[in-house]
Amino acid sequence: MHVQAARPELDYLDNRIVVVNPLDPVSPDAKILIQATSLPHNPHYYVLTISNLSPWTIKSLQMRDRYLHPDPDLAERMRLWLAPELGPEQSASVVFKYDEGPIEEGCHQLEVAITSNLLSVLMDCSPAGNSTIWEVLLPEEVQSQLALPPLTVATAQGRSKAGLHVSRNGDPAVMEFVRTAQPAVIVALDDLDWLREVKQVSPSTITLGRLTEGNQAMTGDPKVVARRFVAQYTERYRAATGVDYWLGWNEPVITTIKEMNWYAAFEAERVRLMADLGLKTAIGNFSVGVPEASLYHAFLPAVAAAKQYGGVFSLHEYSAPTMRDGINAAIPGTPTLEGAGALTLRYRYWYDVLLQPADLVIPLVITEAGIDGGVLGQDSMNRQGWRSFTLMDNAGAATPSAVAGYLEQLSWYDNELRRDPYVIGFAIFNAGIPGEAPWQSYDITEILPQLAGMVNSKS
Structure with a gap:
């Protein structure tokens, strides 16, 4: 034949x-x-x-x-x-x-x-x-899981989801941005009193607070460690009445199932303890590009506790040289998901592959976002934030074309998050401390007026 x-x-x-x-x-x-x-x-x-x-x-x-x-x-x-x-x-x-x-x-x-x-x-x-x-x-x-409707809708909906991460509010431009843009989220670190003013001038803005924790060792009974952690900060929690959700640890390093099981138990107990105080929590706060998908499932007990007590999920998302790098790339341990990414939009792997089938879709806040050369490893050539990937004038300020380029990337990312109804917002890193090391190359304080214009264009 x-x-x-x-x-x-x-x-x-x-x-x-x-x-x-x-x-x-x-x-x-x-x-x-x-x-x-x-x-x-x-x-x-x-x-x-x-x-x-x-x-x-x-x-x-x-x-x-x-x-x-x-x-x-x-x-x-x-x-x-x-x-x-x-x-x-x-x-x-x-x-x-x-x-x-x-x-x-x-x-x-x-x-x-x-x-x-x-x-x-x-x-x-x-x-x-x-x-x-x-x-x-x-x-x-x-x-029944396969028959679930897609979480991501076809087109962007609603207002902008852009907001700010503020390590220290040292510039009046921050509050001017809040008044003008009414941002979706504000994430603040340590100095949290000013968040009361945020809630006064922009009641719809969701605020998240974090207190610096020096010891993030995963040793001992995780429930005991969680009790000690919450007790250490209880008075500061009660005093900071402008905070809607409380973050715990920052970017925990987790590489094994044993570590993820420990951290999930810690976070679940922290959620319950904070609920006893009448407070809500943001769980996770994982760094960009981690954890690996093979570890996701072990974190479900913490997500279940957050769902029970009205908490939110939180992650960091960066990429480089642009925020689009890594989109439609697979991550180890799971098939490629169209429209997701290995770095930015990685959260869609969490939600589409794990949380939706488990009936654990809870609100999400991207608590840090932007450009970070750290994701490039040895290829970063010591470049860090968005400023180190673009042109500056002789005075060290971003050129108009550089500002427009970064705003275009932030607007694209914003529009993608607006396609996911469960996303509350994302906090652009970093504002409020212009010229201060080590975050100088990330600083967006000088472009806050233009950022406000972008936010308001989507209202």
Whole structure:
């Protein structure tokens, strides 16, 4: 048998039918179809194809292949596939390569997960040179998750969500901005008395306060540490009546499940203790680009506590050289999510992949945002904030084109957040201390009038 080729220099391509088998009648239920073909070659190739035979788009599907030796004392080989987004009636394939060839009497254990839920474990112990097809029905719980409407709407809605992060309010331009722009959020550090005035002149502005904590060691009982932490600041909490939500730790360093479990217990207890004081909390406050997606699930107890007691979720988001860098990039441990990013808009991975399926969508505040060369690592060339990535005049002020360029990026980011109704706002880092180290290259105090114009243009 021959197939005519599209390329003019080729008349025919040979092909060979390997196998044709009738399938059992398939059920009409929502399901996925998985085919595995084990090739008897060295190296050993294991070909997987998955087809979405449900009426919904599957955004987050992963398959883990554990290639097991019959001798349990010998280590397994493992491959992980993060499948692309699959619409109804769409298919995708992957080839796993094992350099040491097929294992005699070995088994492929396939673990299929959708929206962070283990859906099925499939065993393929057939000899190399065979194909196996499974029909995997989607349980009602998974169907209900897949049927959820998208969190992100098509177009930006409502007022601007831009606000300020103020390390120290040392310039009258800050309050002038508040009066003029009525910003979505203000995040303040340590000196919090002035937030009362913010609430007076702009009652709709959501304020968040943080008190500097020098010790963020994850040691001891997390509940005991949380009690000690809250007790240490109780009087200052009660005195700062202009704060709507209280942050705890800043950018905790978390690299393991054990650390995330500890931090989740700490945050959940802090939420409950603050609620006993009649106060609300902002949990998380993770740095840009972290934690890894494999650790997200362990933080759910803290999110559940925040939902119960009216708290909010908080994250930092920066990128460089522009705020758009990293958009539509994948993060390890989860499939690529269209419209999300590895740095800015990373929060959409939290919400679309984890929080919405878990029924834990709570309000979000991006408590720091902007341009930060630190995300570039060794390639940063010691550049830090937005000023170090643009042109300045002889007096050290940003040129009009530099200001316009940064405002355009902030406006783009603002419009993206306006597409997500659960986002309260984002705090641009940093205002109020012009010329003061170490945040001089981030300072936006001199461009607050232009920023107010951007905010008001979206009212």
